[in-house]
Amino acid sequence: xxxxxxxxxxxxxxxxxxxxxxxxxxxxxxxxxxxxxxxxxxxxxxxxxxxxxxxxxxxxxxxxxxxxxxxxxxxxxxxxxxxxxxxxxxxxxxxxxxxxxxxxxxxxxxxxxxxxxxxxxxxxxxxxxxxxxxxxxxxxxxxxxxxxxxxxxxxxxxxxxxxxxxxxxxxxxxxxxxxxxxxxxxxxxxxxxxxxxxxxxxxxxxxxxxxxxxxxxxxxxxxxxxxxxxxxxxxxxxxxxxxxxxxxxxxxxxxxxxxxxxxxxxxxxxxxxxxxxxxxxxxxxxxxxxxxxxxxxxxxxxxxxxxxxxxxxxxxxxxxxxxxxxxxxxxxxxxxxxxxxxxxxxxxxxxxxxxxxxxxxxxxxxxxxxxxxxxxxxxxxxxxxxxxxxxxxxxxxxxxxxxxxxxxxxxxxxxxxxxxxxxxxxxxxxxxxxxxxxxxxxxxxxxxxxxxxxxxxxxxxxxxxxxxxxxxxxxxxxxxxxxxxxxxxxxxxxxxxxxxxxxxxxxxxxxxxxxxxxxxxxxxxxxxxxxxxxxxxxxxxxxxxxxxxxxxxxxxxxxxxxxxxxxxxxxxxxxxxxxxxxxxxxxxxxxxxxxxxxxxxxxxxxxxxxxxxxxxx
Amino acid sequence: xxxxxxxxxxxxxxxxxxxxxxxxxxxxxxxxxxxxxxxxxxxxxxxxxxxxxxxxxxxxxxxxxxxxxxxxxxxxxxxxxxxxxxxxxxxxxxxxxxxxxxxxxxxxxxxxxxxxxxxxxxxxxxx
Numbered sequence: 001x002x003x004x005x006x007x008x009x010x011x012x013x014x015x016x017x018x019x020x021x022x023x024x025x026x027x028x029x030x031x032x033x034x035x036x037x038x039x040x041x042x043x044x045x046x047x048x049x050x051x052x053x054x055x056x057x058x059x060x061x062x063x064x065x066x067x068x069x070x071x072x073x074x075x076x077x078x079x080x081x082x083x084x085x086x087x088x089x090x091x092x093x094x095x096x097x098x099x100x101x102x103x104x105x106x107x108x109x110x111x112x113x114x115x116x117x118x119x120x121x122x123x124x125x126x127x128x129x130x131x132x133x134x135x136x137x138x139x140x141x142x143x144x145x146x147x148x149x150x151x152x153x154x155x156x157x158x159x160x161x162x163x164x165x166x167x168x169x170x171x172x173x174x175x176x177x178x179x180x181x182x183x184x185x186x187x188x189x190x191x192x193x194x195x196x197x198x199x200x201x202x203x204x205x206x207x208x209x210x211x212x213x214x215x216x217x218x219x220x221x222x223x224x225x226x227x228x229x230x231x232x233x234x235x236x237x238x239x240x241x242x243x244x245x246x247x248x249x250x251x252x253x254x255x256x257x258x259x260x261x262x263x264x265x266x267x268x269x270x271x272x273x274x275x276x277x278x279x280x281x282x283x284x285x286x287x288x289x290x291x292x293x294x295x296x297x298x299x300x301x302x303x304x305x306x307x308x309x310x311x312x313x314x315x316x317x318x319x320x321x322x323x324x325x326x327x328x329x330x331x332x333x334x335x336x337x338x339x340x341x342x343x344x345x346x347x348x349x350x351x352x353x354x355x356x357x358x359x360x361x362x363x364x365x366x367x368x369x370x371x372x373x374x375x376x377x378x379x380x381x382x383x384x385x386x387x388x389x390x391x392x393x394x395x396x397x398x399x400x401x402x403x404x405x406x407x408x409x410x411x412x413x414x415x416x417x418x419x420x421x422x423x424x425x426x427x428x429x430x431x432x433x434x435x436x437x438x439x440x441x442x443x444x445x446x447x448x449x450x451x452x453x454x455x456x457x458x459x460x461x462x463x464x465x466x467x468x469x470x471x472x473x474x475x476x477x478x479x480x481x482x483x484x485x486x487x488x489x490x491x492x493x494x495x496x497x498x499x500x501x502x503x504x505x506x507x508x509x510x511x512x513x514x515x516x517x518x519x520x521x522x523x524x525x526x527x528x529x530x531x532x533x534x535x536x537x538x539x540x541x542x543x544x545x546x547x548x549x550x551x552x553x554x555x556x557x558x559x560x561x562x563x564x565x566x567x568x569x570x571x572x573x574x575x576x577x578x579x580x581x582x583x584x585x586x587x588x589x590x591x592x593x594x595x596x597x598x599x600x601x602x603x604x605x606x607x608x609x610x611x612x613x614x615x616x617x
Numbered sequence: 618x619x620x621x622x623x624x625x626x627x628x629x630x631x632x633x634x635x636x637x638x639x640x641x642x643x644x645x646x647x648x649x650x651x652x653x654x655x656x657x658x659x660x661x662x663x664x665x666x667x668x669x670x671x672x673x674x675x676x677x678x679x680x681x682x683x684x685x686x687x688x689x690x691x692x693x694x695x696x697x698x699x700x701x702x703x704x705x706x707x708x709x710x711x712x713x714x715x716x717x718x719x720x721x722x723x724x725x726x727x728x729x730x731x732x733x734x735x736x737x738x739x740x741x742x743x744x
Binding site: 392399400402403405406407408410411414416417422429433561563 | 630632633635636637639640643652653674676677703704706724725726727728729
């Protein structure tokens, strides 16, 4: 609304301005012309005066007497019948006027000095004076009459310039013409401006559409071809454009910062993807690779620039994986939890990989691509396999003594064994197998405690004399049966340990019972304990079968059993040394083995003493 | 009670060999024992037994390898094989079922049941 009012006011203001401009122009031009006219008339008057006095002064004085005088006056009056003549005198040499043509009132108006100067002049004399009480200036021309080289009289002529008025018919006509001319010029200019501003109006419409409907009010009244309105609209539009530009610039800055953040986040994501230790490939909606992390690039022996925007099928040329993806996509789009286990025999021989697919969707749930992850699970599979084998092994080992117990007891119960000796043998077997079962269960429990780590350790002070005594007691009977000499080399002061007494006992008994088991009859076992520089050192030296070079690296592996028939003849779960070594390591100790097949084995176990252990804590 | 049927027992566990041997001898079978598959295969080839009782997990040659070998021999000289094992997984069941005249018994086993299986194979006499 405001702008409309503004434009309404603007229209007369421009007209008034133009009118005043026109008026002033006319006045100025009229003034200039009047001045010019006056100047011209004055010059004409001077020329005329000069000419007349010069012409008249050529005549002898006699020409102005008698009949000639009348003729002269008639001719002069005819010739000088115009408004400019004020007075005319011809003086004789006595300075008396012989011809006088003047209104009476005028004679007295001529200043005396002007009159005298003219009468005394020896040549053409021009003078001017103002008639009192009027603005009229009178120009007096005087020239002496010479006859035979002697001044005989003087001609005096008073002329006044004709009035120059702007209100005369000629002037009004002239001014009218000027005004018409100027109006024509103004109209022409106005038309030209309007024509040349037409594109501006168009532009205005453009701005209207560009800047929105808010300035519709400015436009339509502009049909009146108001330049002011157009300019106003234009200004308004420009302001709007400026505002929009500022807004856009602000938006741009916001977008740029958002883009910066997005780029940063994208880089972060790429860095994260690159740092994870499994393969990731992301495809777009057309199944072209948009990103592949470093792990997968390495695995596939590719470079990022070589794979981007290439079809997935070309890059991941693995029929099994591609078929798996197609199957998931086609059949069970929602079931993305399925995984494929596969291999890359040429690129990663011996490794097993788990492949899974994630369908990527946007906020509206539309499909935007997919992510395939390829994770190496060789180790997990190995661990899984070894655990499965371990459980199978344990089950087998538990069932073996149970089998003996069940079958022997069944036969005893059925009364099938009559012979007293055989009965005794059967009962003994049941007893031995029950002990074996107990030991096995003990070992299995130890394993579960070991697997729980140091948290499950029942820490306390361990006196090595008691530990040694209990351990020896556990194997003494078996040793005696085989007539094995068990020599004990114990110090006077036994070192003290901090640790789990029961677990340490399991470990030491395992070393000792192994020595008994794999030492033939009449052999010898030396068990010694020494205190060495803060370490409690246990030595178990036997004269047994020894360990082959092939077996040596595996003796601490879980459920490892030698294929050596001499070893195989002895019942064993293959758990003993694995458990013993884990217990020693759990207590910060270490084990060394030296063995010579056929000669014997030396196990050296070093455990940190309590002060060192406590200091470490 | 005595019959002419020969039984070969193959197991790396001495106690198991011993109890089966006593049980079967009491039922009149001639019994031979072996500590592993390799020894067992030699006995089978030389003694041509009527029944072979074998464990699976054994050193030298395991029960599966032994069965694969003896399955060929069975074409000329059929005999009953009883696989006695502590573990029966699905894949083991499948290879056992593919072998000719082969049964399996899970450990711990009943000696009476074992004798029943053997007797049944020889004509259903449950003496």
